[in-house]
Amino acid sequence: MAGGNPSGWLARAADSDVWWSFKSSSLTVAAAVTTLAIFALAFLSPVLAPHTPFDPATLSLSDGLKPPVLLSPDGDWSFPLGTDEQGRDLLSSIMYGTRLSLVVGLASVVVAMVIGITLGLVSGYLGGTVDAVIMRIADVQLTFPAILVALLIDGVVRTVISVQRHDEIALFVIVGAIGLSFWVSYARTVRGSVMVEKGKEYVQAARVIGLSPVLIMVRHVLPNVTGPVLVIATLNLGLAIITEATLSFLGVGLPPTEPSLGTLIRLGNEVLQSGDWWITVFPGVTLAVLVLAVNLLGDWLRDALNPKLR
Amino acid sequence: MATPSNNPPLLEVKNLRVEFPTRRGTLLAVDDVSFDIAPGEVLGVVGESGAGKSLTGNAIIGLLEPPGRIAAGEIRLEGRRIDNLPYEEMRKVRGARIGAIFQDPLTSLNPLYSVGRQLVETIQTHLPLSAADARRRALDLLKEVGIPGAETRIDHYPHQFSGGMRQRVVIALALCAGPRLIVADEPTTALDVSIQAQIIALLKGLCREHATAVMLVTHDMGVIAETADRVAVMYAGRIAEIGPVRDVVKQARHPYTKGLMGSIPSLGVRHDRLTQIDGTMPRLTEIPPGCAFNPRCTERGSRCLSERPELMSAGTSRAACWLHDRGGVGAPIVRETADA
Amino acid sequence: MLAFILRRLAQAVIVMLTVGIVAFFLFRYIGDPINAMVGQDTSMEEREQLREKLGLNDSAPVQFLRFIGNAVQGKFGLSYRTSEPVGRLILERVPATLELAFCAALFILVVGVPMGVYTGLYPRHWSSRLLQTVSLIGVSLPPFLIGILLILVFAVTLHWLPSFGRGQTVDLGWWTTNFLTWKGLQALILPSITLGLFQLTLIMRLVRSEMLEVMRTDYIKFARARGLTNRAVNFGHALKNTLVPVITVAGLQLGTLIAFAIVTETVFAWPGVGQLFIQSVQFADIPVMAAYLLLIGLLFVVINLAVDLLYFAVDPRLRNQVGSAREAH
Numbered sequence: 001m002a003g004g005n006p007s008g009w010l011a012r013a014a015d016s017d018v019w020w021s022f023k024s025s026s027l028t029v030a031a032a033v034t035t036l037a038i039f040a041l042a043f044l045s046p047v048l049a050p051h052t053p054f055d056p057a058t059l060s061l062s063d064g065l066k067p068p069v070l071l072s073p074d075g076d077w078s079f080p081l082g083t084d085e086q087g088r089d090l091l092s093s094i095m096y097g098t099r100l101s102l103v104v105g106l107a108s109v110v111v112a113m114v115i116g117i118t119l120g121l122v123s124g125y126l127g128g129t130v131d132a133v134i135m136r137i138a139d140v141q142l143t144f145p146a147i148l149v150a151l152l153i154d155g156v157v158r159t160v161i162s163v164q165r166h167d168e169i170a171l172f173v174i175v176g177a178i179g180l181s182f183w184v185s186y187a188r189t190v191r192g193s194v195m196v197e198k199g200k201e202y203v204q205a206a207r208v209i210g211l212s213p214v215l216i217m218v219r220h221v222l223p224n225v226t227g228p229v230l231v232i233a234t235l236n237l238g239l240a241i242i243t244e245a246t247l248s249f250l251g252v253g254l255p256p257t258e259p260s261l262g263t264l265i266r267l268g269n270e271v272l273q274s275g276d277w278w279i280t281v282f283p284g285v286t287l288a289v290l291v292l293a294v295n296l297l298g299d300w301l302r303d304a305l306n307p308k309l310r
Numbered sequence: 311m312a313t314p315s316n317n318p319p320l321l322e323v324k325n326l327r328v329e330f331p332t333r334r335g336t337l338l339a340v341d342d343v344s345f346d347i348a349p350g351e352v353l354g355v356v357g358e359s360g361a362g363k364s365l366t367g368n369a370i371i372g373l374l375e376p377p378g379r380i381a382a383g384e385i386r387l388e389g390r391r392i393d394n395l396p397y398e399e400m401r402k403v404r405g406a407r408i409g410a411i412f413q414d415p416l417t418s419l420n421p422l423y424s425v426g427r428q429l430v431e432t433i434q435t436h437l438p439l440s441a442a443d444a445r446r447r448a449l450d451l452l453k454e455v456g457i458p459g460a461e462t463r464i465d466h467y468p469h470q471f472s473g474g475m476r477q478r479v480v481i482a483l484a485l486c487a488g489p490r491l492i493v494a495d496e497p498t499t500a501l502d503v504s505i506q507a508q509i510i511a512l513l514k515g516l517c518r519e520h521a522t523a524v525m526l527v528t529h530d531m532g533v534i535a536e537t538a539d540r541v542a543v544m545y546a547g548r549i550a551e552i553g554p555v556r557d558v559v560k561q562a563r564h565p566y567t568k569g570l571m572g573s574i575p576s577l578g579v580r581h582d583r584l585t586q587i588d589g590t591m592p593r594l595t596e597i598p599p600g601c602a603f604n605p606r607c608t609e610r611g612s613r614c615l616s617e618r619p620e621l622m623s624a625g626t627s628r629a630a631c632w633l634h635d636r637g638g639v640g641a642p643i644v645r646e647t648a649d650a
Numbered sequence: 651m652l653a654f655i656l657r658r659l660a661q662a663v664i665v666m667l668t669v670g671i672v673a674f675f676l677f678r679y680i681g682d683p684i685n686a687m688v689g690q691d692t693s694m695e696e697r698e699q700l701r702e703k704l705g706l707n708d709s710a711p712v713q714f715l716r717f718i719g720n721a722v723q724g725k726f727g728l729s730y731r732t733s734e735p736v737g738r739l740i741l742e743r744v745p746a747t748l749e750l751a752f753c754a755a756l757f758i759l760v761v762g763v764p765m766g767v768y769t770g771l772y773p774r775h776w777s778s779r780l781l782q783t784v785s786l787i788g789v790s791l792p793p794f795l796i797g798i799l800l801i802l803v804f805a806v807t808l809h810w811l812p813s814f815g816r817g818q819t820v821d822l823g824w825w826t827t828n829f830l831t832w833k834g835l836q837a838l839i840l841p842s843i844t845l846g847l848f849q850l851t852l853i854m855r856l857v858r859s860e861m862l863e864v865m866r867t868d869y870i871k872f873a874r875a876r877g878l879t880n881r882a883v884n885f886g887h888a889l890k891n892t893l894v895p896v897i898t899v900a901g902l903q904l905g906t907l908i909a910f911a912i913v914t915e916t917v918f919a920w921p922g923v924g925q926l927f928i929q930s931v932q933f934a935d936i937p938v939m940a941a942y943l944l945l946i947g948l949l950f951v952v953i954n955l956a957v958d959l960l961y962f963a964v965d966p967r968l969r970n971q972v973g974s975a976r977e978a979h
Contacts, residue, residue: 020333027783139661140668145909148946155931155939159680242792249794250916250928269798269917273813277802284795292790299786371875397880405877412875417868420887421967431886432876467966483876 021304031296038290042102045095053088053096082278085271090279093264094286100260101287104175105241109233111179112240116186117229121221123187124194125214135191138184147243149181150174154252167255174253178240185232193225227305234298238291245287261287318389319346320523321370321491326383326393328365328374337594339365339378341547344621347491352514352524354538354555356531356570358591362547363527367493369393370525371410372400388490406436409484409522411513413496415477419468425452425479426464429486436487451482456512474505481513485520492517495527510537531570535559543567546591546602553627563624564631565607601631611639654968658958662951669947673940674717677727678706680936726941731933736941740923745825746816747922750914751907753838754846758903762853763896769854770861770892771884782858788851793910797844797917804840812837814919845914849903856899860892867891893964901957905950 022028041048082090123134141149157173197203197220206216241261247253248262249269256263261283268280328340340362347353355363368374370385372392385393392403404410412418420428429448433439439447445464452460455478468476477497484492497513498506514537517524526538534541535555542552543566551564562568569587589606592598598605604614613632624634632639701707705716720726726736765785769778805813817837820830828834864870865888873883912924919925923942930938961968 024333136664136668140665144946144950145906147912148909151912151928151931152939152943155934156676156680158931159934159936238790242790246792246794246913249792250913252928252931265795265798272798272802273806277806280798281802284798288787288791288795291792292787295786295790373871373874401874401877401879403877404875410872410875412868412872414868418872420869420873420891422890422965423887424966431878431882435876435878435882469967480872483872487877 022300025300027296028300031293031300034289034293035297038098038286038293039102041095042098045092045099049089049092049095051089051092053093082282084267084279085276090282093259094261094283097259097261097264097283098286098290100254100258101241101244101262101290104171104178104244104254104260105237107175108178108182108240108244109236111175112182112236113186113229113233115179116183117190117222117225119183120187120190121194121218124191124198125217131191134187138187141181142184146178146181146239147246150177150243150247151250151252153177153180154247158252167257170254171258174244174247177247178243181243182236182240185236186229189228189232190221190225193221197221197224231298231302231305234294234301238294238298241287241291241294320349320351320388321347321525322384322386323366323370324384324386326366326369326385327381328362328369328378329381330378332377334595338381339547339594340369342383343544343547343549344383345542345549345552347523347525349490350518350521350523351540352517352526352538354534354541355525355527355544356529356534356541357544358529360591360594361544363529363544364495366544367410367495367525367527371404371408371493373404373410402436405432405489406487407489407491409487409489409492411477411480411484411492411494411497414500415473415480416500418480419476419483421468424465424467425471429464429479429483432483433486448482448486451486452479454516455479455482455485457482473501474509477501477505477509478512481509481516485516485522488520489522491523491525493525493527496529497526498533499528499530506533513537531559543570546597547594548602548630549621550603550631551624551627551629552621553625553629557626561625563627563629563634564603565609565633566603567629569606609633609639611642613637613640615643655958658955662955665951666947669943670718670721671714673721673943673947674714676936676943677717677940678710678713721941721944726944727937729930729935729938731930731935731938736937739926739938740941740945743921743923743926745827746920747908747911747915747924749828750838750841750845750920750922751904751911753842754849754907755904757842757846758850758853759900762850763857766854766857767861767884767889770858770865771888773858773862781854785851785854788847789855791848792913793844793848794913794917796847797840797914800840800844801917811840813840816921841914841918841920844917845907845910848910849907853896853900853903857892857896860895861888864888864891890964894961897957897960897964901953901960904953905946908946908949 022032046052084090084093119134123131154173154177157177161169194217197217202220203213203217206213244253244260245262245265248260249266251266254260254263256267259267264283265280265287268276268278268283272280323346324344326340326343327338330337330339343362343366345353355366357363365374365378368378369380370392372395374380380393383393384391387403387407392400395403419425423431426445426448429451430441430444433444433447434441437444437447449460449464452464457463457475457478463471468479471479481497484494492513494513498509501509510533513524516522526534528534538555540553541555541558543550543558543564545566551558551562551567553563558567559571562571566587587606592602592605598615599618600616601607601610601614601619604610607614611632617632619630619632619635621628621630622634624631705713708716724737724741726740728734729736729739732739765781769781772778801813804811812833815837816826816828816834818831818833819826819828820834828838870883870888873887878887908924911920911922912928914920915922915925916928923945926938927942929935930942
């Protein structure tokens with residue numbers, strides 16, 4: 001754990017079992033490459049995307065409902081994946097939408113992590129009533145699926161503020177709602193680790209020599225839980241992206257002016273019956289591939305960090 | 311008991327090799343091991359952990375855990391080859407002809423079934439008995455292994471028994487179809503010291519009564535000295551010495567065995583100190599050329615570094631050591647570090 | 651055993667109390683019941699009179715007790731959106747959701763558990779690896795996407811199955827059912843698969859990993875050493891030992907099914923409770939949200955209790971907890 005020279009660290013990383021198991025699983029490597037590619041395409045969308053789909057000035061209704069170029073003679077090379085009924089380029093919409101989905105997903109994982117780790121530390125360290133209350137809340141919340149919790153939070157916020165204001169702050173509402181619905185697993189992991197560390201002698205010793213045992217423990221507990229937290233976070237990222245897409249699909253997530261992948265799928269679903277399938281299918285496939293790649297990474301990470309299963 | 315007779319052996323193991331393919335190459339965990347067990351005989355197999363003794367036992371009962379596999383050699387039970395039997399054929403041998411006892415009685419029993427059910431199930435798998443007869447036999451077995459109040463205990467679940475009692479149940483399970491051989495892998499290691507002697511005595515007594523042979527795998531030379539007729543000492547996947555237990559204890563022929571004997575405390579003899587073998591057994595990836603024991607050996611010579619000794623006669627025993635060869639160990643080697 | 655059940659009952663009460671408090675806060679403080687009942691032109695005095703009459707000026711605990719008392723009788727006030735009694739609104743839609751969830755659960759158990767057992771027993775076989783990878787795709791596809799794709803293939807393109815609504819139902823007086831007509835059954839197929847597929851892959855992966863875990867235990871090795879048949883080892887010993895964790899998760903999944911029904915019902919315009927709930931979230935229809943929350947809470951608590959009772963049937967260690975403490979050693 002002590003930091004050596006960087007080359008030594010690299011050499012050890014390259015020789016480690018985790019790296020070996022990564023290299024030896026071609027599926028995992030493919031998933032990592034796919035994830036990186038999607039991240040790059042999404043976050044570079046302002047530079048790479050052929051159109052800016054949400055600038056009304058560039059839209060023309062005559063470009064509306066063009067099919068994908070490779071599948072139909074009516075296609076147009078400037079809209080490789082076709083357009084929606086307002087003439088928006090689907091490829092660009094997907095790139096921007098993916099970026100939004102990723103931002104929401106990553107941000108809500110961070111929110112969940114911060115809440116969960118903090119409550120886990122507090123709960124484990126203080127014990128007693130505080131611990132009991134936090135853990136009972138966790139139990140109760142765990143009985144409810146995350147999507148339901150997020151829906152409720154969103155519904156409450158809608159009631160408290162006006163619908164128009166809601167659209168403005170929709171991004172924060174949804175990040176908060178998803179983050180609040182995922183904190184439990186982090187809290188439990190961290191709490192468990194704190195309970196183990198608390199009984200150890202160095203914590204008592206720290207207290208005797210007047211050091212803050214809290215600080216000492218944080219420094220010892222956090223490295224211990226890095227692995228499990230990383231696994232939870234990766235698997236949660238997939239879930240958070242799905243949850244956001246689901247909320248947006250249900251029409252309670254991000255507004256159509258700022259469409260994420262879920263919103264795009266919902267908009268496409270409205271015209272699905274008329275046979276214009278590409279508006280739904282391409283964002284759907286993007287979503288599925290993204291989540292699949294992230295889940296593959298999370299799955300592999302869990303197995304690689306869990307020596308019992310190796 | 312005691313003396314191995316001239317009857318055909320019950321179990322013959324010939325040139326057994328067990329391999330484990332790993333990412334760093336294939337490990338040879340059991341290397342060219344041969345031995346016999348006569349009917350009714352107790353063979354002790356002793357060695358440090360990793361010496362290959364448990365794997366030898368698992369190979370005999372046909373339950374090597376993948377990716378481990380038998381790479382060469384053969385195993386015969388009552389003259390019939392069993393190492394290459396199809397799974398279903400070998401299944402009929404297990405339990406019926408060869409019983410097994412594992413280290414941890416706490417985890418050897420299925421927690422969800424009563425001990426009676428587990429006994430009846432095993433009995434009915436191997437013997438053509440009705441449910442009522444099987445239960446009667448199960449009850450007799452429980453009494454035989456010394457479970458007090460067997461009539462009520464038969465319907466209890468494993469978690470309701472103490473460790474020692476559970477190991478008695480395990481012994482009953484191993485014996486319940488009347489096997490000719492029992493492979494007992496560290497049967498007392500997980501138990502309290504006070505109970506270990508009882509269990510060993512029980513096992514020994516039962517096997518004598520039923521004329522069942524035992525392969526007793528353990529790292530505890532004391533248990534072997536009290537229980538076994540013959541002993542095989544294993545080191546780094548090979549047999550270092552094998553012979554009648556009394557002779558091996560009294561006059562060990564292999565320097566490793568001598569070291570092991572020096573490490574047993576015994577009552578009535580005043581030791582200034584228990585001797586201890588320097589160093590540790592090499593990892594399977596790093597077995598030195600020549601005799602695997604040579605880095606730790608106090609009597610090694612130049613020959614030990616280059617030529618690997620096979621088992622050779624040494625008194626009543628056989629030992630894999632050049633000391634017992636006419637050519638000897640070769641030129642003496644001065645140890646670089648002179649430590650006690 | 652009695653102590654265990656009492657403890658679980660106490661926990662259930664705590665959960666329901668928590669849910670009740672949340673629902674009450676929603677009902678009383680987030681939404682304003684007065685605004686929903688009166689028009690714009692009602693004067694302050696009239697509002698105040700109504701407030702007094704409805705007991706809205708009582709202390710919070712009193713109001714809470716009254717809220718719970720009403721809830722027990724199925725009275726949740728009027729919907730802001732349709733002005734109908736919330737209790738009736740929900741009851742009308744319960745059969746549709748329960749029938750859908752039942753079919754999905756059946757699909758999950760009949761297909762998911764055997765697949766999990768198979769992949770757990772033969773983890774190295776190519777078909778297991780294939781199933782394991784395909785199942786990951788299942789976990790990665792959000793249910794609404796599965797629904798859309800199924801509609802696209804089987805309804806829009808092939809015209810084999812209906813894409814929305816319950817088709818034909820039979821009214822049994824207090825229950826409307828899909829099960830009695832061919833059209834009703836047809837209408838169930840796509841929604842059930844959509845609702846079940848996500849959980850099916852979860853259950854399959856859970857059974858598989860539990861199976862793998864159990865197969866490594868000493869008692870399985872010992873069962874093999876006793877010469878038991880593969881059948882007895884795999885199903886008698888291994889599968890039964892995987893049941894405890896599987897029951898736990900399956901119980902939770904059943905609750906999740908009801909919740910995910912929200913999504914499926916939206917995709918297939920299925921007139922169930924979930925669709926009602928999503929409409930109430932969009933319209934900030936607080937009484938319906940509060941009632942739905944209580945209903946789901948009750949459902950989860952009942953399922954969890956059922957799961958606890960199932961433990962007793964499966965695991966003797968729990969059954970004998972009291973007894974073994976007495977006669978240990």
